[in-house]
């Protein structure tokens with residue numbers, strides 16, 4: 526394995542009206558119930574995660590992996606964000622990327638997350654009173670914070686007054702493929718029910734993000750189960766395994782598939798809803814869903830979003846660590862030590878987890894839209910967000 530060196534749109538809706546208006550599913554259906562239950566589980570998990578002190582953070586068993594992930598996100602943002610950009614941060618969490626966006630001098634920020642606890646922390650961080658130890662200047666861009674399930678809420682309609690956005694960042698694509706009832710072959714249905722958000726953010730739209738690499742995960746699954754044979758065709762993936770068990774991992778993570786997948790067949794005719802449980806020490810303990818990347822890519826293409834880059838984290842490090850500006854950034858973030866006295870670096874197990882992550886960039890029309898960008902971000906968002914300013918699109922979550 527390779528290793529590197531060492532004012533929201535005027536709206537008078539109440540929360541429950543919003544819920545009725547923007548939530549895309551009929552809540553009486555068992556499908557919606559199940560979906561909501563899973564979403565709530567994820568929301569509860571992230572909401573319950575408290576802010577760590579610097580000392581607690583440094584003591585994390587995956588501190589170097591966290592720093593590496595921050596470096597990867599910073600590189601992506603530095604490469605693709607432009608001064609004045611309007612940014613939609615789907616699954617923004619506690620606003621861990623706010624500083625990165627600020628450095629890129631963006632013009633406007635909308636953060637959406639399902640976990641109300643995280644959105645509140647994001648608000649505190651945005652307002653500049655997040656951590657006592659590192660009190661920072663206020664951010665230079667206005668913002669808006671929304672608590673919603675971004676995969677089941679009509680954000681396209683809700684945010685239409687804010688469109689177009691220049692960049693959508695989503696670090697949670699793994700939570701997008703959870704609906705088992707959306708067969709890939711019924712494109713019309715998909716467009717209607719699942720992909721509808723995307724086109725509204727025209728004409729300038731880049732989407733960047735990271736997701737767990739499904740192929741790598743499947744390969745690991747195959748490896749850990751000592752598969753005898755694995756073969757794939759474009760429309761049908763068929764895996765035969767010899768060993769018992771559906772769990773694999775190392776000292777910092779484990780992934781577990783249910784008995785439902787004991788047959789190890791993942792049909793391309795039903796690529797949604799392939800659930801596994803992902804546990805990452807000091808970070809994640811949630812259900813997630815495989816993202817068959819070719820499906821994701823085809824879906825994106827239907828919306829004129831072309832995949833311009835897709836890299837697993839190892840390849841990403843390999844490519845960008847050579848660039849002096851990013852070498853220096855890595856040194857400062859310290860994922861691989863500081864190159865001098867600090868020789869601490871990623872453990873092999875952390876590096877192996879990094880291998881599971883995939884970074885991708887989609888671009889509208891497949892070309893840079895930088896020159897076409899024109900925005901009026903004035904009168905958008907606020908520069909100091911009160912708790913009442915947080916927009917809640919689903920009061921239940």
Ligand SMILES: C[S@@+](CC[C@H](N)C(=O)[O-])C[C@H]1O[C@@H](n2cnc3c(N)ncnc32)[C@H](O)[C@@H]1O
Pocket residue numbers: 564567568571572615616617618619620621622637638639640643673674675676677696697700
């Ligand atoms: C791995 S964290 C990423 C947080 C942030 N983007 C970052 O990089 O620091 C994943 C986030 O996705 C959020 N999330 C999960 N499911 C979601 C959904 N359906 N809609 C909106 N946010 C969701 C979680 O609450 C959590 O904050």
